[in-house]
Amino acid sequence: MMWHQPPPATLGLMRSRPRDEHPGPGVVSESAGDIEETPDLQGAYPRLDDAQLTTLAEAGRRRAVQPAEILFREGERDCDFFVILAGKVAVVEGRGTPEERLIGVHGPGRFLGELSLLTDEGSFYTAIAVDAGEVLAVPVAQLKEIISRDTALGDLIVRAYLARRAILIDLGAGLRIIGSRYSPDTERVRDFAARNRIPYRWLDLETDPAAETLLAQAGVAPEDTPVVIVHGQLLRNPSNAELAAAIGLPVPASSPAGCDLVVIGAGPGGLSAAVYGASEGLRVLVLDGTATGGQAGRTSRIENYLGFPAGISGAELAERAMLQAQKFGAQFAVPAEATSVRRDDGQYVVRLDDGTSVTAAAVVAASGARYRRLQAPRADYFERMSIYYAASQAEALICRGDPVVIVGGGNSAGQAAVFLSRHASRVTLAVREADLSENMSRYLIDRVQRIANVDVMLGTEIRELLGDRVLEAVTVEDRQSGAQRTLKARALFVFIGVSPCTGWLGDLVDLDGHGFVRTGHDVPSAAGTGRQRSALETSQPGIFAAGDVRSGSAKRVAAAVGEGAMVIRLALERARQA
Numbered sequence: 001m002m003w004h005q006p007p008p009a010t011l012g013l014m015r016s017r018p019r020d021e022h023p024g025p026g027v028v029s030e031s032a033g034d035i036e037e038t039p040d041l042q043g044a045y046p047r048l049d050d051a052q053l054t055t056l057a058e059a060g061r062r063r064a065v066q067p068a069e070i071l072f073r074e075g076e077r078d079c080d081f082f083v084i085l086a087g088k089v090a091v092v093e094g095r096g097t098p099e100e101r102l103i104g105v106h107g108p109g110r111f112l113g114e115l116s117l118l119t120d121e122g123s124f125y126t127a128i129a130v131d132a133g134e135v136l137a138v139p140v141a142q143l144k145e146i147i148s149r150d151t152a153l154g155d156l157i158v159r160a161y162l163a164r165r166a167i168l169i170d171l172g173a174g175l176r177i178i179g180s181r182y183s184p185d186t187e188r189v190r191d192f193a194a195r196n197r198i199p200y201r202w203l204d205l206e207t208d209p210a211a212e213t214l215l216a217q218a219g220v221a222p223e224d225t226p227v228v229i230v231h232g233q234l235l236r237n238p239s240n241a242e243l244a245a246a247i248g249l250p251v252p253a254s255s256p257a258g259c260d261l262v263v264i265g266a267g268p269g270g271l272s273a274a275v276y277g278a279s280e281g282l283r284v285l286v287l288d289g290t291a292t293g294g295q296a297g298r299t300s301r302i303e304n305y306l307g308f309p310a311g312i313s314g315a316e317l318a319e320r321a322m323l324q325a326q327k328f329g330a331q332f333a334v335p336a337e338a339t340s341v342r343r344d345d346g347q348y349v350v351r352l353d354d355g356t357s358v359t360a361a362a363v364v365a366a367s368g369a370r371y372r373r374l375q376a377p378r379a380d381y382f383e384r385m386s387i388y389y390a391a392s393q394a395e396a397l398i399c400r401g402d403p404v405v406i407v408g409g410g411n412s413a414g415q416a417a418v419f420l421s422r423h424a425s426r427v428t429l430a431v432r433e434a435d436l437s438e439n440m441s442r443y444l445i446d447r448v449q450r451i452a453n454v455d456v457m458l459g460t461e462i463r464e465l466l467g468d469r470v471l472e473a474v475t476v477e478d479r480q481s482g483a484q485r486t487l488k489a490r491a492l493f494v495f496i497g498v499s500p501c502t503g504w505l506g507d508l509v510d511l512d513g514h515g516f517v518r519t520g521h522d523v524p525s526a527a528g529t530g531r532q533r534s535a536l537e538t539s540q541p542g543i544f545a546a547g548d549v550r551s552g553s554a555k556r557v558a559a560a561v562g563e564g565a566m567v568i569r570l571a572l573e574r575a576r577q578a
């Protein structure tokens, strides 16, 4: 259903006019020319130099723009990459709706767009010329070619686009999610958006009067919530797949019935297999049940990944890797959960949760592991409302200014404490072990201990979760003395280890006692053959495992990436035999 908007309210920037109407003189208000450029505080809006403009000009077309001319609209795909040569362009969200708001204004030398231009999702805003000027329009295919050829220019654009996506997430631009904080589906939809790094604003039906007004205008009953407004379309309690389709998340262009390699999981291991496999000429399809990035996408900063002395956010690492894999021709499908795999005439048929299947000569199991749930009374009740298994930008927005408790004593918990301390009023780290150094790296311990609003409670366990509808406090017990303390907490972050995602493999491959995939010499040699397996080969020829899903893996981003790359040599051999 299309979302019918009430009459437009303008920004006072310019009068709105119907789509594609040619602007007449005086469409721009008197003050338009005075609108100031948005300052570039985060490196998101760099100005191109003459050499870079020349490179882009060779692939594009210069053209004049009129005041109030629309360069691209919210929801539009396949629009050009625009560089402003003269005049100013405003970037506006929700144009023509009561929620219309100005995101930024850009002048000569700056370029428009954000990450969605490269990932083929619809644009999250509309770009409108403020005054008469000139732009350079470069088709996206040519832009992608320039990005891979000219590393300095490519890096400048990709970096700016990543920063712009982070700004949109912070601003709460993009999707509108309207639903109650007590609704598990509201939390599911928000989590899906957050994991896929889709900017959104949540209107809580319980507290936000605008939520009810919007629902009334759209004729939606509260029981039909959550609703999501995406690119002008209103979706009632959409499934993750419906939401992905409306946003324009990647789905294979056509059903790739025969690809060389299907990779299950788009965490660091799967993304690496995609980059190296596609760059070696394999036809690669990557499937992920939730989002690209895997566990790494749930962390705000990875500090021990080679080559990033200042650290890198898991989201940025995933976004960069996905762009890189797509550049080499890898295809992605998200959300697409593998439910089973079987052998068929020397090939493998992977069945997906929507009932479709894909066939390939080789399979890389890079399905990693999932967080363990907290075993405490009422944990199920608070699960989707106040308990989180990630500490990224999205969660930071939710608990801004509130006290939070983190359970766990490993690096994930330590990173979460450092990150959340900048957003929450107080952070308590409840650790089961008597000493932080049992599971946390030294550099993180030092950092955690230096932060004034972080308290560490060693040798403790969570006993009770308190609150009527949302979490208000938790009771923490000292494991030795049995003494209990109640701590205020609006959110509980749980980082207490992971379990492997191997259900989809059924009994086709050997698993260890904890359910992780055995590879290499951990697999008992086939009776009589005495054949030794390569390090990442499972008990099934043609099924390989990389990253956290593998028995005995290092549980590190770098290790998963390394294994994702290594596995490609085996996949190439397999593809040649097929």
Ligand SMILES: Cc1cc2nc3c(=O)[nH]c(=O)nc-3n(C[C@H](O)[C@H](O)[C@H](O)COP(=O)(O)OP(=O)(O)OC[C@H]3O[C@@H](n4cnc5c(N)ncnc54)[C@H](O)[C@@H]3O)c2cc1C
Pocket (backbone or CB within 6 Å): 264, 265, 266, 267, 268, 269, 270, 271, 287, 288, 289, 290, 291, 292, 293, 294, 295, 296, 297, 298, 299, 301, 302, 303, 304, 305, 336, 337, 338, 339, 366, 367, 368, 369, 370, 390, 391, 411, 412, 413, 415, 495, 501, 504, 546, 547, 548, 549, 554, 555, 556, 557, 558, 560
């Ligand atoms: C909060 C946190 C912080 C961390 N910090 C660091 C750090 O600083 N440094 C470091 O080196 N490591 C860190 N780690 C560990 C690191 O993230 C993991 O080792 C790494 O992500 C493993 O990569 P992977 O590709 O093997 O699996 P995962 O990252 O687990 O990715 C697996 C992917 O497979 C998908 N999947 C699962 N089952 C299916 C299925 N049936 N069908 C389709 N898709 C499926 C999942 O949705 C997921 O996206 C951290 C982990 C967490 C949770």
